[in-house]
Amino acid sequence: MKTAASPNFLLSLLRMPWALLSGSYHFINRLRANRAGFIGFLGLIAYFILTFIMPYFIPFDSEVNLDEIAGPVGSRIQLAVHRDNAHLKTFEDLASKTVGVVDQTGGPSLIAPYADSITIEKYRWTSRRAGPGIRAALLDLADKEIDGMLIFSKTVEQILADDEDLELQAVYREHIVISNPELGPPHLLGTDTQGRDIATHIVHGGRILILTAVIGGVISTLIALVVGSLSALLGGPLDSAMTALSNLILAVPRLPLLVVLAGLIRFDNTLFLGVMIGLLGWPPLMRAIRAQVLSLRERDFVEAARSLGLSTTHIMFREMLPNMISYVMINFIFAITFAMYEQIALLVLGLAPIDDYTWGVMLYFGRSRGTLYNEDGASMALAPVLAIAFFQVCLVLFARALEEVFDPRLRSAV
Amino acid sequence: MASHSSDLENARVNSPNPVKYVSDFFDRYPIHKNYYLRIFLQALVTIWAVMSFTFVLVRLMPGNPVDVLIEQILTQEGISYQEAYDRVAASFNIDPDASMLDQYVDYVGDLLRLDLGTSITSPGTRVIDEIARFLPWTIFAVGCGFLISFVLGIVLGMTMAYYRDSVLDHSLSLVSSFFTGVPNYIWGLLIIIGPGITWKWFNVGAARGTYDPGLTPGFNAEFIASAIEHALLPIFTYVLATLGSWMLSMKSSTASVLNDDYVNVAEARGLKDRRIITSYVGRNAMLPLFAQLSISIGFVLGSGVVIEEIFVYWGFGHYLFQAITVRDYTGIQGSVLILSSTFVFSNLLADLTYGLLDPRVRITGEK
Numbered sequence: 166m167k168t169a170a171s172p173n174f175l176l177s178l179l180r181m182p183w184a185l186l187s188g189s190y191h192f193i194n195r196l197r198a199n200r201a202g203f204i205g206f207l208g209l210i211a212y213f214i215l216t217f218i219m220p221y222f223i224p225f226d227s228e229v230n231l232d233e234i235a236g237p238v239g240s241r242i243q244l245a246v247h248r249d250n251a252h253l254k255t256f257e258d259l260a261s262k263t264v265g266v267v268d269q270t271g272g273p274s275l276i277a278p279y280a281d282s283i284t285i286e287k288y289r290w291t292s293r294r295a296g297p298g299i300r301a302a303l304l305d306l307a308d309k310e311i312d313g314m315l316i317f318s319k320t321v322e323q324i325l326a327d328d329e330d331l332e333l334q335a336v337y338r339e340h341i342v343i344s345n346p347e348l349g350p351p352h353l354l355g356t357d358t359q360g361r362d363i364a365t366h367i368v369h370g371g372r373i374l375i376l377t378a379v380i381g382g383v384i385s386t387l388i389a390l391v392v393g394s395l396s397a398l399l400g401g402p403l404d405s406a407m408t409a410l411s412n413l414i415l416a417v418p419r420l421p422l423l424v425v426l427a428g429l430i431r432f433d434n435t436l437f438l439g440v441m442i443g444l445l446g447w448p449p450l451m452r453a454i455r456a457q458v459l460s461l462r463e464r465d466f467v468e469a470a471r472s473l474g475l476s477t478t479h480i481m482f483r484e485m486l487p488n489m490i491s492y493v494m495i496n497f498i499f500a501i502t503f504a505m506y507e508q509i510a511l512l513v514l515g516l517a518p519i520d521d522y523t524w525g526v527m528l529y530f531g532r533s534r535g536t537l538y539n540e541d542g543a544s545m546a547l548a549p550v551l552a553i554a555f556f557q558v559c560l561v562l563f564a565r566a567l568e569e570v571f572d573p574r575l576r577s578a579v
Numbered sequence: 580m581a582s583h584s585s586d587l588e589n590a591r592v593n594s595p596n597p598v599k600y601v602s603d604f605f606d607r608y609p610i611h612k613n614y615y616l617r618i619f620l621q622a623l624v625t626i627w628a629v630m631s632f633t634f635v636l637v638r639l640m641p642g643n644p645v646d647v648l649i650e651q652i653l654t655q656e657g658i659s660y661q662e663a664y665d666r667v668a669a670s671f672n673i674d675p676d677a678s679m680l681d682q683y684v685d686y687v688g689d690l691l692r693l694d695l696g697t698s699i700t701s702p703g704t705r706v707i708d709e710i711a712r713f714l715p716w717t718i719f720a721v722g723c724g725f726l727i728s729f730v731l732g733i734v735l736g737m738t739m740a741y742y743r744d745s746v747l748d749h750s751l752s753l754v755s756s757f758f759t760g761v762p763n764y765i766w767g768l769l770i771i772i773g774p775g776i777t778w779k780w781f782n783v784g785a786a787r788g789t790y791d792p793g794l795t796p797g798f799n800a801e802f803i804a805s806a807i808e809h810a811l812l813p814i815f816t817y818v819l820a821t822l823g824s825w826m827l828s829m830k831s832s833t834a835s836v837l838n839d840d841y842v843n844v845a846e847a848r849g850l851k852d853r854r855i856i857t858s859y860v861g862r863n864a865m866l867p868l869f870a871q872l873s874i875s876i877g878f879v880l881g882s883g884v885v886i887e888e889i890f891v892y893w894g895f896g897h898y899l900f901q902a903i904t905v906r907d908y909t910g911i912q913g914s915v916l917i918l919s920s921t922f923v924f925s926n927l928l929a930d931l932t933y934g935l936l937d938p939r940v941r942i943t944g945e946k
Binding site for chain 2: 201409412413415416417418419420421422424425428429502505506509510513514516528532537538539540543546547550553554557558559560561562565
């Protein structure tokens with residue numbers, strides 16, 4: 166693992182890309198032996214693309230559409246026309262015709278680009294889905310006062326199922342057909358309680374969450390590494406103090422402690438929450454690292470380095486660290502999963518800032534607005550639940566594969 | 580550990596010098612070298628530190644809770660300042676005029692008498708009573724969950740170790756990654772959305788609370804059935820969330836025992852497989868897991884916070900969360916103390932029992 170220090174710093178800099186490339190090639194090759202771990206690795210790459218690259222191509226849907234509330238997976242805007250006009254299917258067919266849209270629904274924004282060629286008849290939204298606004302539009306459509314109408318598929322379904330509205334149903338069945346059930350783009354994961362597309366929220370909701378978890382993981386791992394190795398190497402009062410401090414932090418279970426602190430302090434920034442999680446998360450790893458350094462200190466090669474008169478920094482970074490780095494790496498990944506766990510727990514309880522619309526915040530709203538208990542709208546909670554679950558599983562699979570790659574004794578043909 | 584007591588005897592008999600200094604006392608009676616005494620004292624010191632921490636948390640936080648509360652009561656109930664002041668002082672069991680040191684001494688004294696103060700938001704309710712009301716439900720649900728997953732994990736882990744590198748082993752270890760990776764509250768939400776809402780196997784709303792309203796708590800079949808029914812979802816969640824780690828621990832523990840000579844000898848002696856599995860491999864492989872089990876007792880109370888909110892199960896976690904949302908400082912204080920005491924004492928239990936269960940582990944002062 167140790168490479169000889171090059172006399173020429175620039176030369177080693179030049180070599181670095183190649184070393185990185187060949188290193189990662191060998192790493193991936195070794196990882197491929199562990200099928201589950203390789204899947205986890207690919208999953209993490211997919212998550213990186215989903216949460217860090219795709220947001221640049223897919224805009225966040227912040228448009229509130231009152232008829233599309235809690236729409237199920239795949240629902241979209243449809244084109245309703247009079248039975249006699251069933252040949253009208255696209256916006257091109259509708260040129261120079263009159264089309265009805267209800268304000269505050271998905272219709273107006275969909276038809277806006279065609280405002281030059283199509284006459285738009287606006288209806289005023291009133292309270293309910295399938296409420297008076299939509300009813301008026303449908304009745305006008307039946308009377309051929311307008312030639313087409315943009316209507317959300319879930320609304321159509323609801324009108325058909327609405328037993329109270331027998332009159333409208335009769336009109337609907339007699340005069341109106343859906344000529345194009347796929348006029349608008351589909352909502353891949355349905356819509357939330359404000360009629361916004363959940364898929365775009367999933368794309369945008371992971372970045373801050375993952376960053377916060379990584380910040381938590383980095384901070385706790387760094388503190389554990391520095392404090393653990395320092396207290397093992399220096400010993401004395403520092404060691405006792407640090408061990409006592411870690412005991413104290415460990416004495417209160419972490420999640421309840423965070424819940425209490427988050428309840429009392431009220432963080433105003435999600436990333437600060439990551440710092441807080443990191444500051445409380447280091448003791449278990451610190452103990453392990455301290456024990457490792459204590460045992461490494463007695464090894465022959467460290468004794469040899471010490472008798473050669475090499476500095477403590479040299480012994481620490483060139484002799485001991487390479488022997489611990491794999492262990493630290495694996496625990497870093499586990500620290501990320503813990504930070505993720507704690508952060509989302511706080512979000513679900515509503516104790517963390519909800520300014521950034523992350524998967525955790527989606528869960529919070531999904532629960533507090535009751536879509537969790539609604540079969541059609543469950544996607545608002547289910548989508549982030551699955552996103553979080555698979556992310557965590559990928560991390561764990563990857564960490565376990567790393568354990569095997571670094572420790573040949575564990576290697577098997579999984 | 581018999582050697583320690585004989586050391587004490589020897590020290591007493593052999594030293595003629597009278598005790599003059601504290602150090603002489605420890606020289607003669609080396610109780611500070613007694614491992615059990617040391618870890619016990621350590622536990623006490625930790626609890627004291629947590630006690631002081633909650634004291635600081637409640638009194639020295641930015642925006643002193645005492646003042647905030649007085650303000651709050653003044654604006655909400657429109658009583659005189661003195662009345663509000665008295666009420667807050669009574670809740671906290673402190674005299675806000677006294678010096679910080681006197682307050683601290685009072686506070687510690689009250690705690691030693693198990694007096695955690697009275698609830699600030701609902702005056703007159705003692706915090707200790709409230710906790711005693713909610714605590715058993717969590718212990719019941721989480722305890723059942725942990726025990727079931729412990730037993731299941733041991734069986735599955737041993738199976739994995741016995742059929743190492745088979746399809747069964749690989750699929751089980753993949754499953755265990757799923758169990759450990761997915762957070763427990765995510766399991767809870769999945770259970771609600773999947774079987775509960777989409778497939779309608781059970782009624783999510785009816786499973787809320789700890790038992791059906793209208794039943795009298797006590798030893799009657801109806802009440803017990805209802806209590807189990809309501810706890811089923813949380814128990815199932817705890818089993819799912821903790822099963823993976825038990826499986827993996829048991830697998831690695833069994834794998835190392837299987838390599839031991841005495842197992843080979845037992846096989847060579849022609850003992851029945853069943854006997855080898857239970858009394859040779861199983862018993863020894865389970866030893867390290869018992870220490871883990873007693874440590875995990877410490878997590879029993881804490882692990883319910885989110886799960887109990889999701890299933891609306893009225894246990895300790897629910898109480899703690901309610902106390903936080905209404906800023907019931909004495910409630911929070913008491914909950915944190917109970918939480919950390921269980922945690923510290925379960926760790927102590929792990930340390931104590933480990934040496935007893937496994938004589939091979941020689942416990943010395945150095946760890």
